[in-house]
Amino acid sequence: MMKFLILFIFTTLIIFAGEDVVIPAYAAISGLIVIVILFFWGVYKAVKTQKLIYALALLPFTALLFWMFFI
Numbered sequence: 001m002m003k004f005l006i007l008f009i010f011t012t013l014i015i016f017a018g019e020d021v022v023i024p025a026y027a028a029i030s031g032l033i034v035i036v037i038l039f040f041w042g043v044y045k046a047v048k049t050q051k052l053i054y055a056l057a058l059l060p061f062t063a064l065l066f067w068m069f070f071i
Contacts, residue, residue, distance in 0.1 A: 004063050008063070008067040008070070036061075038057045038058075038061065039058060039060075042054055042055060042056070042057025042058045042061075043058070046058075
């Protein structure tokens with residue numbers, strides 16, 4: 001979890017520092033697709049099995065929302 005927090009902080013600092021950071025479009029779209037798939041799979045498995053462990057699949061989605069809030 002700490003690695004994600006550090007990644008989000010440094011990414012935000014780089015963006016606001018005015019550096020020309022180029023993220024390829026295919027990488028951004030691929031990451032978004034993976035996060036959305038994990039979100040819906042986690043919701044489906046958590047509701048179907050009633051096990052808390054499948055709710056951890058919602059963590060990347062929550063981290064993305066947290067990161068977007070601070071950008």
